[in-house]
Amino acid sequence: MTTLDIGDNSALRQAIRVERRPKRPSALATTLTFTHRALLKIKHVPEQLMDATLTPVIFTLMFVYLFGGAIAGDPQTYVQFLLPGILVQSVLLITVYTGFTINTDISKGVFDRFRSLPIWRPAPIVGALLGDSVRYTIASTITIGLGLILGFRPEGGLVGVVLAVMLLLIFAFALSWIFTILGLLMRTPNAVMGVSMLILMPLTFASNIFVDPATMPSGLQTWAQDINPVSYLVTGVRGLMYGTASFGDIAWVLVVSAILTGVLAPITMRMYRNKT
Amino acid sequence: MSAELAVEATGLVKHFKDVKAVDGVDLRVPAGSVYGVLGPNGAGKTTAVRMLATLLRPDAGTARVLGHDIVDDADDVRFNVGLTGQFASVDEDLTGAENVTLLARMYGFSGSEARRRASALLAAFELSDAADKPVKSYSGGMRRRIDLAASLVMSPKVLFLDEPTTGLDPRSRNQVWDIVRLLVAEGTTVLLTTQYLEEADQLADRIAVIDHGKVIAEGTAPQLKSSVGTGSVHLRVADARQREDAAAVIERVIGDEVTRPNDPYALAARVPQGMEEQVAHLLPRLHEAGIAVPEFSLGQPSLDEVFLALTGKMPEPEDPENEDWDEEQTEQHTEEEAR
Structure with missing residues (x-):
């Protein structure tokens, strides 16, 4: 270790005399800086992409070949039904990392550094959410690619598939606010993970992702068909991929996303401001 | 003002x-x-x-x-x-350079300015070699x-x-x-x-x-x-068994309470306002009492003594090697518990 030079003309003295104070950056620029940070973290900790890449592969293969025959007669028929739903599940399952990441930042003290900066307050959270959408896109690409190999044929064509993924990203962004709240609320990153999974399980499994809710007992059917917002999303995504989407299917998803964001984002920001 | x-x-x-x-x-x-x-x-x-x-x-x-x-x-x-x-x-x-660059961006420096600012700061803090680690x-x-x-x-x-x-x-x-x-x-x-x-x-x-x-x-x-006293006396006796005798002599001469540090040979005392003169008599008195005092010093009180006088208890141990990081976590923890 060298001794720091603190003499009159030392680099240290020079460096602490900042010649120019830049103008405060715009909200957008700050948000994108935080997105950049999220991407840098993916670069340095590529392990965090494991879930985004392996989970969709394992789930798709497992459901198509394990249950495909039993549920739909043969895997080929089932993959055509399942793929849009398993795409939704794959992406929603990795939204939990949003809360996990925020909680880790809090426990490591990085978060307080950001809060002490003169920046647009939602930037750290919105930037992180935008960074997460990169992960969602990777997971979507892998799931759809695998589906195509397994015989999935989207009638809606490339446009339908792209629109379906976009709809999914919008919903994932809206749903992520639940996990930012958990991230701010819980004590440890692992607790955030646990509770998030508890929330996601009924949302994804008790839905129309794997089977038609018509086969379910009435209480469960009501939840899976009429209440669970994920089912609306799956219906929308299926519609776009099959080329049969109605305006209502899509509008419902957008309305639910808007409501989730409109209610949860302000709660998140309030908790963020008052975080002790 | x-x-x-x-x-x-x-x-x-x-x-x-x-x-x-x-x-x-x-x-x-x-x-x-x-x-x-x-x-x-x-x-x-x-x-x-x-x-x-x-x-x-x-x-x-x-x-x-x-x-x-x-x-x-x-x-x-x-x-x-x-x-x-x-x-x-x-x-x-993230690396050191990435961390500082991101912060500079958040303050509004442009991309290239931010990188320049980061490398200047890292160089100033002798971190250039580790900038990309x-x-x-x-x-x-x-x-x-x-x-x-x-x-x-x-x-x-x-x-x-x-x-x-x-x-x-x-x-x-x-x-x-x-x-x-x-x-x-x-x-x-x-x-x-x-x-x-x-x-x-x-x-x-x-x-x-x-x-x-x-x-x-x-x-x-x-x-x-000085709010604690004008100074303090620190001494060590040659024979630990004579410590109490020495303490009695000090209390008689300067009329203030004597503290007994963990070291069984050591004694310390505050010198109350107006008693400065008396301190000079301490060594002869101790000598008369047959107590050998190999170390004797007179000086301003340490902040430890200030703390003791103000709170009635000694502050946390001051050893920078061992417990600090844990202690720090504990403090944070206690505050979290309290929330």
Whole structure:
């Protein structure tokens, strides 16, 4: 270790005399800086992409070949039904990392550094959410690619598939606010993970992702068909991929996303401001 | 008057559930000085600084940093203060250069300016060789320097340092002290919290001693020392069995209570106001009593003694090698528990 030079003309003295104070950056620029940070973290900790890449592969293969025959007669028929739903599940399952990441930042003290900066307050959270959408896109690409190999044929064509993924990203962004709240609320990153999974399980499994809710007992059917917002999303995504989407299917998803964001984002920001 | 104060806090209060972490703290930090907030673990130092840095909203009281209200003009405060400590850290997964560059971007530097600023700061803190290594691979001293570099991106007018040398080896600690002195020479106001009395004595122009969320004493180090007495006597006896005899002699001569440090040979006593003359008689009296005294010194009281006199208990052990990091975690933990 060298001794720091603190003499009159030392680099240290020079460096602490900042010649120019830049103008405060715009909200957008700050948000994108935080997105950049999220991407840098993916670069340095590529392990965090494991879930985004392996989970969709394992789930798709497992459901198509394990249950495909039993549920739909043969895997080929089932993959055509399942793929849009398993795409939704794959992406929603990795939204939990949003809360996990925020909680880790809090426990490591990085978060307080950001809060002490003169920046647009939602930037750290919105930037992180935008960074997460990169992960969602990777997971979507892998799931759809695998589906195509397994015989999935989207009638809606490339446009339908792209629109379906976009709809999914919008919903994932809206749903992520639940996990930012958990991230701010819980004590440890692992607790955030646990509770998030508890929330996601009924949302994804008790839905129309794997089977038609018509086969379910009435209480469960009501939840899976009429209440669970994920089912609306799956219906929308299926519609776009099959080329049969109605305006209502899509509008419902957008309305639910808007409501989730409109209610949860302000709660998140309030908790963020008052975080002790 | 208030123009000369960099930080002015009046009656700051913060409760976590029913624990009064900060219970009516007043601070007046003159611009361009080093102000030490000294106290044991859990005294409320960190909570007070978090409020001043706009991270916590006070339950009661007001504070202004460079004239900006910490609640109403929080962004102006944030623009002018830097923050380093257990609660404001850099990202361990990213490299040193990436961390500082990102911060510079957040302050509004353009991409290339931000990179230039980062490499200048890293070079200044002798971190150029480690610039492209993840921060988690840094040593404790490097870690503290990157934290400091990160808080100096904008050359803040006021710098809050929360226990800046906790957990550092003496060499790294001296480096941090040098940096603090240099910053102040360049016109920065530094408010630092510490549980090391020596640190406050070495660095701070004024010191607030804080305990259980209250300022229990305030002043320059010499003022604090003299408030306890004009000085103190330290001695060691040659034979530990004679310590009590020696203590009796001292109490008779200077008429004040004697403290008995852990060392079984040592004795210490404050010299009360007006008793300075009597101290000179101590050695002959001890000699008459047949007590050999190989070590005898007279000096200003240490801040340890100040603390003892003010709170009635000795502060936390001052050993920088062992427990610091854990202690620090514990303090944070206690405050979390309290929430």
